[in-house]
Amino acid sequence: MFLIIAAAFNPHVKSFFSLPTQQRVTVGDHIRFKLEFPQNLLKQFSLYVESNEHNVLLLNGTDISGKVFSFVDGWPMATTPGKANIQIRLFGLFPVKNVKVEVVPQTKLVPGGHSVGVLLHSEGVIVVGQSIVEDNNGNKFNPAKDAGIEVGDVIISINGQTVTSDEQVAKIIDTMGNEGKNLELLVKRNGKKIPVTIKPIRCRETERFRIGLYIRDSAAGVGTLSFYDPSTGKYGALGHVITDADTNQPIDVSDGMIVKASIQGIQVGKSGVPGEKIGMFVNEKDFSGTIEKNTKYGIYGSMSGKIENPYYREMLPIALANQVKTGPAEMLTVLKGQKIEKFMVEIKKVLPQTVPDSKGLIIEVTDPRLLKKTGGIIQGMSGSPLIQEGKIVGAVTHVFINDPTRGYGCLIEWMLKETEGLNKPLISFF
Incomplete structure (x- = not known):
């Protein structure tokens, strides 16, 4: 022994x-x-x-x-x-x-680093909250909650009609209520579709029929492009799934788009308080694209337009999972306007993975200039590509809440798998 x-x-x-x-x-x-x-x-x-x-x-x-x-x-x-x-x-x-x-x-890609504005529309509408409905007699009801509707549910259709916006849902509820009809909802929860019957109540405050729900039909934000493949028109960005801000549930994609974005300011990250890029969408047609997938490895789709990287005029090869190692690397991202900059990071650990996962790397920001400007990794950096020894190894995904100088990265090999089966690239988005 x-x-x-x-x-x-x-x-x-x-x-x-x-x-x-x-x-x-x-x-x-x-x-x-x-x-x-x-x-x-x-x-x-x-x-x-x-x-x-x-x-x-x-x-x-x-x-x-x-x-x-x-x-x-x-x-x-x-x-x-x-x-x-x-x-x-x-x-x-x-x-x-x-x-x-x-x-x-060998696979070669254009490394990203570009700031992108993300506009995502969900399949149906997402339930983000519940409320009380008071009728003309002062009685208080919560019809949707009593019928079994939960926060995070996605309403696919009402009385056989597919719904895509909060205005449409409000109109259908009021119309059916005035006609004295119940609402037959088809609700998606945890991948399963559930039929729900609700009787709408006329609200004394709004003088409209309501069922006591707050809903949302879209999400918007700023992130970073990870890579672009000119031969197929496919791209990857963010490195993590987009979730609803209120329910924290992944958004099922109905349609969406990415456009060019400009960073207007930085909120510095601190322990317990993640920082953030403050950006705005830019009405320029340099590039644009569709969003066809929202996965735990990021968003994916097809792009058209001019996508170049100022540091790498030629495409870079990718590193497979077993080729990534601990040591120095660089991160490409935008801190002001639309200018891509290069910053030094350290890959502290390569997590052994036999199956794809969004947290394959632990990285630490070592660049003094980036630490001074942002405190480390901040929201909006998600998707920033990581380069090691002339190869794209992955992208930034998450920050450690209690230590903004450190965070997770996703391996490029897993990200590329998500581009399989996407539609052909568009000739022009607009």
Whole structure:
């Protein structure tokens, strides 16, 4: 038992057991396994490669499928999309580890950093509050609450008519009430659609029929563009889901758009009080786009127009999840007007993830200038791209409420998955 425990803390043994069982790399990258063994011991290990295609992995320009090579011979390069299995052998005979390798085409994107105005319309209307309705006799009712309507519910239709705005809902309720009819609502809650019957009450104060609800049909705000793909017209922004301010529930997208925005001021973040960018929408047609998805990794859709980055005139490759590491990185965002600026951050931790999640990185702002101007990460920075060693690794998503100098980031690999299945880009939004 003592030997087992001692081995577990041995850096050589730990480096072996920390080797991945699966690895994704892009064309042009080298396959590397970090074994912290002395050179004479490392020579006792060899690697045997099997691949499903020719030239998936090359060593010194030679296809190594079906061949054995040593750790000291160098590292193979991924040259063709495909899959390979690398078997690590001891003394050339005993298999001790299998690593499945998937080689994918290199993806290049235009890094964002641009401030964008977000206009999002929900599917139906969202219930954000409840109220008492007093009739002409002074009796007080709450018809919607009594019928089972809850804050956070989404009203899809009333009496078979699809609803899209608060004005439309108010008109239907008053019309049905004057006709002495009940309201048959179709309500969406936790992904399920529920029929609800409500009898409207004539309100003494407004002289209209009401059911005692506060509702909202849209959301608006300022965020940051994460990336843009000119070949498809697809984009990603924000890095996190848009939720309703009152219910904190994700908004089901009916339609929406992003436009250019200008930052007019900054509220500095402090411990317990997140800061904020104060922005306004700009009526310029440099770029615009649709919002087709509102996911926990951000908003996604199609864009048209001129999208350029002043720091990177050429597109940058992305880093896959297993290629991101702790250390210095840079963040692109806007603090004043529409000028994109570059700031230094530190990736403190890369959280191990076998499935996509919006919190894959822990980052810390180290740039003195950014700390002085904002206190760290503030609202409106969500979606600001993170660049490390010339690759896009992810985007800022959340701030630590009690420490605004630190926050979470989402890996670009997970964000890109959300662009799959989007509609073709628009010729022009306006």
